[in-house]
Amino acid sequence: MVPPRAEITPGFRHLEAEGGLASPISSPPNKQPAAAALRGAAMGTPTRHLPRGAGGTAVGSGGTQGCPYRAAGRRLGAAGGILQEGVESSRRQLLIEAFVSAGRVDNITMVMGLHPQYLSSFWKTQYLLLRMDGPLPYHKRHYIAIMAAARHQCSYLVGLHMGEFLQVGGNPAWLQGLHCAPQKLRNLNEINKLLAHRPWLITKEHIEALLKTGEHSWSLAELVQALVLLTHYHSLASFVFGCGINPEAEQDGGHGGRPPSPHGDSSPASEDSMGCSGGKDALQEVEALMERMKLLQESQQEEEGVTQEEMATRFELEKTESLLVAPSDLADHSLQSSVLCFVEDPEFGYKDFTRRGEQAPPTFRAQDYTWEDHGYSLINRLYPDVGQLLDEKFQVVYNLTYNTIAMHCGVDTSMLRRAIWNYVHCVFGIRYDDYDYGEVNQLLERSLKIYIKTVACYPEKTTKRMYAQFWRHFKHSEKVHINLLLLEARMQAALLYALRAVTRYMT
Template sequence: MRLSPRAALSPPEIICSRCSQSCNNKELGIRIPRPLGQGPSRFVPEEEILQVGSEDANMHSVFAETFADFGRLDNITLVMVFHPQYLDSFLKTQHYLLQMDGPLSPCYQHYIGIMAASRHQCSYLVNLHVNDFIHHGGDQKWLNGLENAPQKLRNLGELNKMLAHRPWLITKEHIEKLLKAGEHSWSLAELIHAIVLLAHYHSLASFTFGCGINPEIHSDGGHTFRPPSVSNYCICDIANGNHGSQEGHYPLGSVKLTDSSCEVEALMVKMKQLQEGRDEEEASQEEMTTRFEREKTESMVFATEDEDPPPDIDVSRHFEDTSYGYKDFSRRGMHVPTFRVQDYSWEDHGYSLVNRLYPDVGQLLDEKFHIAFNLTYNTMAMHKDVDTSTLRRAVWNYVHCMFGIRYDDYDYGEINQLLDRSFKVYIKNVVCSPEKTSKRMYDGFWRQFKHSEKVHVNLLLMEARMQAELLYALRAITRYMT
C-alpha cells in the first residue's frame, strides 16, 4: 500500500495545515503569490476540471495517496482525473518507478526524468524533477549542465535523444556500448529502468503540451505578485487551481457552429460502415502493405510548426546536441525497414523482457497500455451507446505508423476515413514535436467533442508513443542478448 499516516488527511487539509499562519496573517500585508495561469490547463476551461474537495471517496483515496507520495497534487493529476481508472494505473506505475527500491537510485531516477523532459523543452516536468532531485540529496552541480553529471549518465545522452526523436535508429550496438563502458557500464536491469523512465517522460511531455498544462504555482512562470490584491484567496486554493473565473475560455457547448457542425455524425456513420463492412471486403496482403506505406508517407505531409519555439537555456543545458530533433524517416532518400509487430510485439516479447529484468514493471505497463487503449464510456460528444473501438484503434495505429510500426492485420485505409487533416496535424505535433503544440491546434480538431474526450485522446497518444519507443529499445536489447 502507498498510504502513509499523513494520507489520512485530505490534501486540502494537509496544505492548509502548512499555510494556516499565512492565511491568518493576510491582514499583515504578507504577499501571497497569484497563479499566472488559470487552473491546471490553459486549453481546458477551469470550471470543467474536477475541483479538489468535490471528488468521490475512491478519487479522494487516490488524491490522498498521491499527496502522501509526492507532497503535491500536480496539474497533470488534476487534468487526468477526467479518467479515474487510467489515473489510478498511471500513478501506480509512476509510484513504482520513482518510489520503490529499484536498480537505480532516486537521484539517478529524477535526473533521468530531467534529461528526458529536456529533450522536448518541457520545463514543467524539468522543474518538478529538479525539486525532487534536490529533495533526495542530489548533487546540485549536476543541475548546472549535463557535462557536470557522472559519465555513466552522460553516456545515456545518445540513447535519450534517439528514443525521443528517432527511435528507429536504435541498434544493438548502442545497447552494447552502454553495457560495456568499463567502470561506467550499465547493468541490464539498470538500463531497462532507465529506458522505461526515458520513454515515460518523453511521452508525458507529449501529454503536458497536448493538454496545455500550466506551470505549478511554485515553479518559474507559475506565479506573479501583480496585481497584489489577492486577499480573497487562500494559498491552498491557489495551489490547487481553485480560484477566480477563466477569461478567454468558452463554456462547453457554446462554440460557434461552423460547417463542421455535423462532423460527429459523419464520423459515426464512417465508423458504423467500417464495423459492418469489415468482413465483406478483405483486402489482399499486398494491398494492405500498400495502404500502410501510403499512410506512412502521407503522415510526413503534416509538418509540425515551421518555427521552433525559442530554446529554454535552463532546460537545454540538461542534454547535448540541441539541434537534434524529429525527422521523418523516409526523407532525403533514407529508407528505414518497417517494424512488423508480428515479428516483435509488446505482448509476446517486450512485456516478458521488462518483467524479467525489472520485476512487476512489465505488468504495470501492460495494465496501463490496456486501460488507455480500451478505455471507453460508449459516448461521442452528445451521443451515447457508441462503439468507439475502431476510432481508438485508428488513433493508436496512426501513432505507430508515424514511427514505422506496422500491424499486418490492420487495414490502414481506415485511418484516412476516420482521422481528418486537423486531427492528424494535432497528433503529429503532440507525438513528434510536442513543444510546438498550440491551443489553435487543440481547438481545431473535434470541435464538437468534450474536453474530457480530448484528454482521452492525449492518453492514447501518450501511451501509443511510449509503447513505440519501448518496442524499438527492447528489440535492440533482445538482439544484443541473442
C-alpha cells in the same frame, strides 16, 4: 492494434472495486484537511486548454467489443448526473490520496484526474519507477527524468524533477548542466536523443556501448530501468504540451497560461466565440464522423477480407501521406538556459520515417517483436513488476470508454481509438499486418492528424490553435483522452525499438 493480454473491464466499477490507488502510507489518512486543500487547488487553472474547474464530467470517446457494461453505460449516459457523480467520487478519492502522499496535487494529476481509472494505473507505474526498490539510486532516476524532459524543452517537467532530485539528496552541482553530471549518466545522452526523436535508429551497438564502457558501464538491469524512465518522460512531455499544462503556482516559466474559460467540461467550440455557422459546422463534423464509423463497421461485416499485399500497400500509402501532415503554425519555443544545459545536439529532432529520395529504414513489423510476447517478458525478467504495471497501463488506456462521443451516448468507437493508436505507431515506422490502414484516412481528419503527429513527434511545437481545430464539438475530457492514447502509443513504440535492440544484444 496490439491485442490486450487480458480483458480489462471498462467503466468505473473496476476502479471502485480496487478502492483506487493504494496510498503509500500505512495509516489511514486524515481526509478532511486534504479535501479542504483540494477544494482550493481546484480553483486554479491546470491547463491553458481546459476551463477553470473542468473535469466535473469525465467523458471519453470509446467502446469495447463485448463490453458487459455497455447497456449499463447507455443507461448511465442517459442519466448523466449518476455518471458524473461516480466519476467525481473516484476522482476526488484519487486526488486526496495524491495530496496525502506528496503534500500537493500537481497540474498533471488534476488533468489526468478527468479519467480516474487511467490515473490510478499511471500513478502505480510512476510510483514504482521513482520511489520503489530498483537498480538505480533515487537521485539518478530524477536526473534521467530531467534529461528526457529536456529533449522536448519541457521546462515544466525539468523544473519538477530538479526539485525532486534535490529532495532525495542529489548533488546540486549536477543541475548546472549535463557536463557536470557523472560520465555514466552523460553516456546516456545518445540513446536519450534517439529514443526521443528517432527510435528506429537504435541498434544493439548502442546497447553494447553502454554495457561495456569500463568503470562507467551500466548493468543490464540499470539500463532497462533507464530506458523505461526515458520513454516514460518523453511521452509525458507529449501529454504536458498536448494538454497545455500550466506551471504550478510556485514554478517559474511554463507554457504561457491563458485566462480561464467558463466552468465545466464544455467543448472548445462552445467556449470560443464561434459564429452560428461555425457551431453548425462543428456539429456536422461530429455527425459525419459517426456516419463514417457506421459505414466502416458495415463494410467490415460484408467484405470477405483484404489480402496481406493490400494491407501492406495501404500502410505504405499512409506512411507516405504522413509526410504531408506537418504543422502549419509551429510554436517558436526558445530554449531556456535552465533546460538547454541538459541538452547536447539540440538541433537533432524527429525526422519523418520515410522521406522522398532517401533510403528508408526497414519497416518494423509488429508481429516480429511484440510487446506481449517479447517486450513484456524481457522487462519483467530484468526489472520485476514494472512490466505488469506497464502492461496494465497500456490496456487501461486502450480499453477506456464511457460509450460516448460528443453529444452521443451508447457508441462503440473502438475502431476510432485503434486508428489513433496505429497512426502514432505508423509515424514511428511500426506496421500491423492485420490492420487495414485505410481506416486511418477515413476516421482521422487532417486537423486531427496534424495534432497527433505534432504531439507525438515534436510536442514542444504544439499550439492551442491545433488543439482547438480538431473535433471542435468534443468535450475537453475527450481531448484529454486522446492525449492519453498518444502518450501510451508513443511510449510503447519507443520501448519496442529499445527492447528489440536489447534482445538482439543478448542473443
